[in-house]
Amino acid sequence: MKSRKRFDYAILVPVFVLVVFGLMMLASASSDLGKLKFDDAYYYLKHQVFYGLSIGIVGFLLGLFVPYRHYKKFSTLLLFLTIIGLILVFTPLGSSSGTAAERWIALGPITFQPSEILKLTFILYLAAWLSGARSNRGDNFWEGFMPFLAVCGVIGLLLILEKSTSSVIIIMFSALVVYFASGAKRQYVFYAVFLGVLLMSLLVVFTPYRFERIKTYFDHTSDVQGASYQTNQALITIGSGGIWGVGYGKSVAKQYLPEQIGDSIFAIIAEEFGFVGSTILITAFFFMVLRSYQLAKRVGDRFGRLLLVGFGTVIGIQVFVHIASNAKLIPLTGVPLPFVSYGGTALVVFLTMSGIMLNISKHA
16 A cells, blocks of 8 residues: 555644644633632643643654554454443542542542543444454444444443443444444444434433433523523623634633533633634634545545544544534533543543544555
8 A cells, every 4th residue: 555655734733723722722711710729820731731731742643653553453452441441430449520420530640531532442443343354244233233232332331320421422423433434234323323312312311410401401591500500601601702702811701601621611712712713613623524534535444444434523523512512502511622621531532543543644
């Protein structure tokens, strides 16, 4: 296979810009919170750089320079270790992020989120499995569809027990896209979608806090100081930015908006940079995801093609869920904005994904 000697700048440039922009936004959005909690306006920025960006650069370089086909050999082991991490969340090593959800593993001063790592390792595993010796697994019911459902079921159950609904949506949707891209029969994809929607509907009906979120989505006046508060404030914050925004560092909502450095950071971006700035940000993500799909069509290697499709989908669906929940296009769900929101694990994962995508781009 002929190899291009240069990486694809249509992916490299957006990644660089988004990381720098994310640090800038974190410095702005977290300043008041840092002063209040730690008497240090740059506490969260420094934490993101030391525990997120520094490790993320290592992951990025590994993804960039280690031949991507090598990851195929270790994909099963990496997924197995990630599943062990998901299980350890329920042991004394597990901790929460201040909500009812148990999503973290704490090892002294270091914490990490297995469900974020899963977005990387599960796509690696699926791409390796579906591009194996039996390249037509996707269109075989017993050798393809049923094993696919089984592994999705195990992972989905662990995520549901962690109360990580957003991760279930992002990971399972991305897995389904990879499965479809592998050549799976459309009827199998339809079966999987139907089963997923049915199970998620039952989950919402029989878990009160999830049902409350759906209720809040359709009636934002039902609990204005409770479940509806974050949704209402995010909408007000987005609207207050107008066309051009109030200016960098001049956000007022960062003083009271819940999750202003994480799940609600897009609202702060819209307030400070307005409709124009928000549109530019969305466009950068859009072209990055679009480029990953374009490169996937040109890569001759099946494993590389499925990785590009999978990673591009993870980034795209996570951006959509984050922005849509802030804008109340979908019910509120906690998910960080890739490369931008506070969270070391997510930044490491997305930088590693980006490195692998650039690695594959040399062969497109």
